[in-house]
Amino acid sequence: MKVGLITGDPGHPVLAAVADLLVRRGHDVTTVPPAGPVTGLADVYLLKARTPQALALAEELERRGAPVVNSAAATGLCQDRVRMADLARAAGLPFADTEAVGRLGELVDPAYPFVVKSRHSRRHDLVARVDGPARLRELAERWPEEPVVTQPFVPGTGWDQKLWVVDGQVFAARRQSELATGTGKSGRAEDWEPSAARAALALRVGEVFGLDVYGVDLVDGPAEPVIVDVNAFPGVRGRPGAPEALVALALRVGAQRVGVQPGPAGRALAGLGAGLGAGLGPGRGVG
Structure with a gap:
């Protein structure tokens, strides 16, 4: 299978790990600059870049029949914080007044x-x-x-709760908030395991926004957690199991396009990603 990575930073740790896993299992990986051009289609593209040029390229690839994760439309929606807030609140999500x-x-x-x-x-x-x-x-x-x-401004506990979702697997950490500290820089980060309700909230965000790879930023409000941002295809750095989950997602989506099921290596990798996500729990790894 041929997998395209749309990125201006092919050395990004997560993308590099994804590419290595794919190549070691016999798949072709091509790095696509955000401005293109693209001559031959891959079976699936992972849209890491979010610049206007990258979104235009993703739209072109979709018109040509290639699946893009996340879609150009879903990625573009998350670039506009007004549209993001309007959609979230219309869906009943506890999004901050924006x-x-x-x-x-x-x-x-x-x-x-x-x-x-x-x-x-x-x-x-x-x-x-x-x-x-x-x-x-x-x-x-x-x-x-x-x-x-x-x-x-929601004072909360002084910690930002960061939840990342890759194809339904939730990874999480928490960081001292730069807004709470007043330093302009986030403080220390640590492992954190969200409650089942907060993990379910993160999964609901993906359903509402049409995202497969995304991040949700939460703070503690007076009565319930408050969503303050949603990010399409964030870095997901240092999360054991995240590269494997991304690879399994790419192979599944690519296989759907070509009308075949992933081979033994793809199935094994999908199981590995699921096993890592379940075994390590959502709060493992901070980066």
């Missing part, structure tokens, strides 16, 4: 403290806590043209 406010300089009499984020999710985007007018002015000067959204 308001589009234009640019930071256009905010008038906000209720402090609050969280401001770039409307369009991407690497190195704006995510900051704003405690007062001085901080607001500082951010407005640094990000004068950035379209933003605001969310209420």
Whole structure:
């Protein structure tokens, strides 16, 4: 089977592990730059890059009949935090109140403290806590043209709960929140095993957003966990079993396209991924 990796960083630890597993089992792996071009179709593509060029390429591949994980539409939806929040809340998910406010300089009499984020999710985007007018002015000067959204600041426990899902397998960790510490950097990370209810919430997010590989960021609200972000195809670094789960997903989706079942190696790998996910539990590995 031929598997394409759409990425600007083929050396990413998870993608490198996926490629190694596939090649060792006799499959072909090709790295596709986000801007393309693509001459011959692979049986399945993993869409790690989320730039506009990568989304356009994924749409083209889908038009040509190739399956893409995650789809271009689902990935694009998660790039717009307003659309993301609207869909989540319409589906009954406990997503943070998210308001589009234009640019930071256009905010008038906000209720402090609050969280401001770039409307369009991407690497190195704006995510900051704003405690007062001085901080607001500082951010407005640094990000004068950035379209933003605001969310209420939820103190919670000071820990961000990170859940990653790969084809129905849940992996998790928690990190000291950069918003709670006020340092602008996240603190230490540690293993964390979510409750069955929180794992089920993460799985429900995938159903609503049409995602197979994604991350869900939770904080503890006054009465229930609050979803503050959803990310399509996050790094999933350091999670034992995650590369195997990605490989099993790619082989399953690719086999559906060509109308065959995965061979013995593919079936064995799928079982290995499931066994690792079940045996290690959702909270193993932090990265």
